[in-house]
Amino acid sequence: MSADPRIAAAERALAEHGVRGASVEVEGHEREIAALRVPDAEWERMMGPDGVRIAGAVKAAGFRYVALDLADPEKDRLTQRRGETERTTGTRLP
Amino acid sequence: MIDEAKRERLRGILRECGSVVIGYSGGVDSVFLATVAVQVLGPASVLAVTGKSDSVASWMEDTAREVAGRFGIPWLEVETREMEDPRYAANPSNRCYFCKSELWTRLADVARARGLRTVLDGSNADDVGDHRPGAVAAAENAVRSPLLEAGLTKAEIRAWSRELGLPTWDQPAAPCLASRLPYGIAVTPQRLKEVERAELALRALGFRDFRVRHHGGVARLEVHPSELARVAEHRAAIHAAVLEAGFRRVLVDLQGYRRGALNEGLAAVQLVQLGSAA
Numbered sequence: 609m610s611a612d613p614r615i616a617a618a619e620r621a622l623a624e625h626g627v628r629g630a631s632v633e634v635e636g637h638e639r640e641i642a643a644l645r646v647p648d649a650e651w652e653r654m655m656g657p658d659g660v661r662i663a664g665a666v667k668a669a670g671f672r673y674v675a676l677d678l679a680d681p682e683k684d685r686l687t688q689r690r691g692e693t694e695r696t697t698g699t700r701l702p
Numbered sequence: 703m704i705d706e707a708k709r710e711r712l713r714g715i716l717r718e719c720g721s722v723v724i725g726y727s728g729g730v731d732s733v734f735l736a737t738v739a740v741q742v743l744g745p746a747s748v749l750a751v752t753g754k755s756d757s758v759a760s761w762m763e764d765t766a767r768e769v770a771g772r773f774g775i776p777w778l779e780v781e782t783r784e785m786e787d788p789r790y791a792a793n794p795s796n797r798c799y800f801c802k803s804e805l806w807t808r809l810a811d812v813a814r815a816r817g818l819r820t821v822l823d824g825s826n827a828d829d830v831g832d833h834r835p836g837a838v839a840a841a842e843n844a845v846r847s848p849l850l851e852a853g854l855t856k857a858e859i860r861a862w863s864r865e866l867g868l869p870t871w872d873q874p875a876a877p878c879l880a881s882r883l884p885y886g887i888a889v890t891p892q893r894l895k896e897v898e899r900a901e902l903a904l905r906a907l908g909f910r911d912f913r914v915r916h917h918g919g920v921a922r923l924e925v926h927p928s929e930l931a932r933v934a935e936h937r938a939a940i941h942a943a944v945l946e947a948g949f950r951r952v953l954v955d956l957q958g959y960r961r962g963a964l965n966e967g968l969a970a971v972q973l974v975q976l977g978s979a980a
Contacts, residue, residue: 636920637887641917641922644956655930659956673957676954677953678937678952
């Protein structure tokens, strides 16, 4: 299956608005949501009026909703590493 | 400032109705209507009825009960069975029609059994123009809308509610939990429970005006723009609580909460507006 062309368009829109290091995934039963991950440093800006403008630009790529993922990628990586360690050593870490 | 003529018009409509059964959700409008109805007609001529089902948040039911007790509003709870109707569960864009059809049929039965003449709802002047397929069911069951007929807006209802000392005067709008599911995603008790748990968690974190939209396993939070900045502050707690409620991914909408966001995907032909329903 080829990549959804809206993703590249949405990532271009983010870059044009100066949002660095962002990634876009598609979610929703009608694939209507652009799910963004942005570096922590961009969060404050995204939660303000700039976020509304940026959402408008990403929507123009063909999405109904534009939303930010609350998961913390750093914490996810640690959790994943912890799981791998537990599987390797058989020890449950605190 | 509330137009005195509107106040008198509302009282006049209620007197004309004689005795009433009110669809009473525990929200701003129905609490206000029930309170004024008791003032005008006396408690013996008023019965506020709350439909109980999985689509009603438990905190709404609690508010309905508490306010009725505190303000001397005769109150009854009846179970509604819209969840058993596959046309409702399939969640089409006119889902509200099937729910309200069940509700108003039950309330009409209650009114007949108790000898009360008129069934009322809490629609107001600001609801005109909204997507309201439930209004068709109201019209089919001869339900009257005194607040709408009197021309009272939401702001006027809030102001008058405040004068009356009603705790609901500044309560955010709170439609049923099924309204959190995009059309086409089946309404199930499990999904409604997940929404309710997630929204209770956000309330516990101090958020007031928001929705948890259920997109299958994904929660898309719509938080009022004035509260969006607090999302960053409570990011980890929100994420953990919403996952705990049963979702696999948690997103926060960048445009924030706006009324009727799930209608954004509907074509004009699918919209049923109050005022064009009859």
